[in-house]
Amino acid sequence: MSGAPTSSHTAQFRPGVQDSTPDGRLFSPVFLRNAPPLIAALARLIGDDTGPVLEIGAGTGQHAAAFALAFPRLDWWPSDPDPVHRRSIAAWAAELGAPPRPAFAIDAAADWAGRPDIGALGPLTAVLAANVTHIAPFAVTEGIVAGAGRALRPGGRLLLYGPFRVGGAFQGDGNRAFDAGLRADDPAWGLREIDEIDALARAAGLQPEARQPMPANNLLGVWRRG
Numbered sequence: 001m002s003g004a005p006t007s008s009h010t011a012q013f014r015p016g017v018q019d020s021t022p023d024g025r026l027f028s029p030v031f032l033r034n035a036p037p038l039i040a041a042l043a044r045l046i047g048d049d050t051g052p053v054l055e056i057g058a059g060t061g062q063h064a065a066a067f068a069l070a071f072p073r074l075d076w077w078p079s080d081p082d083p084v085h086r087r088s089i090a091a092w093a094a095e096l097g098a099p100p101r102p103a104f105a106i107d108a109a110a111d112w113a114g115r116p117d118i119g120a121l122g123p124l125t126a127v128l129a130a131n132v133t134h135i136a137p138f139a140v141t142e143g144i145v146a147g148a149g150r151a152l153r154p155g156g157r158l159l160l161y162g163p164f165r166v167g168g169a170f171q172g173d174g175n176r177a178f179d180a181g182l183r184a185d186d187p188a189w190g191l192r193e194i195d196e197i198d199a200l201a202r203a204a205g206l207q208p209e210a211r212q213p214m215p216a217n218n219l220l221g222v223w224r225r226g
């Protein structure tokens with residue numbers, strides 16, 4: 001894992017955030033496709049849990065507001081390194097009536113688990129990053145996993161959602177083309193190999209629990225702290 005945050009660790013929101021509203025709400029074109037199956041999967045995994053959940057790279061904040069409303073037993077804490085995204089996260093929470101929890105400014109490649117404000121949340125029930133690992137340098141994936149290993153409570157879960165490579169293979173031609181496009185934009189980006197994330201997780205004290213296939217050739221990877 002690398003050390004201090006740098007601007008090269010902070011990617012623009014992709015793909016395709018559209019217009020924003022005067023209060024700063026941004027719109028992800030894939031939110032409606034992703035959110036229902038993700039909420040159903042999360043309900044099975046953490047829907048009966050309590051305690052704090054940290055979302056890394058919350059982007060527009062549409063997911064964060066929807067999750068906070070779907071899982072009222074959990075305290076959903078969003079984060080994003082981009083101030084424009086943090087404004088959107090707050091605006092979506094206000095618009096939808098989700099609990100107003102200001103988004104943390106977290107660069108996941110840095111030592112976020114060692115921050116006093118994150119420590120003050122207490123041991124985390126879960127850490128979620130949706131559609132982040134492929135649109136940022138690998139140091140961000142390393143940082144998410146290492147931080148989760150430190151910040152999760154025993155039995156707590158790391159949840160990574162998005163497109164991944166599995167055993168070296170892309171899940172569909174669309175993912176192969178997506179990977180090529182990402183790498184053309186930035187050679188440090190690209191779909192991550194989930195076996196490599198398993199290795200990072202084990203080194204951080206997290207055991208692989210599930211690789212749940214999701215619509216559109218996405219996966220929900222689940223790792224659990226022992």
Ligand SMILES: C[S@@+](CC[C@H](N)C(=O)[O-])C[C@H]1O[C@@H](n2cnc3c(N)ncnc32)[C@H](O)[C@@H]1O
Nearest residue numbers: 009010011014057058059082107108130131136
């Ligand atoms: C494609 S967006 C996904 C947003 C949201 N999770 C979703 O699924 O709609 C990727 C997000 O990762 C965030 N990001 C980029 N670099 C990051 C970093 N170093 N640490 C944490 N988040 C980062 C971006 O700011 C952006 O909000």
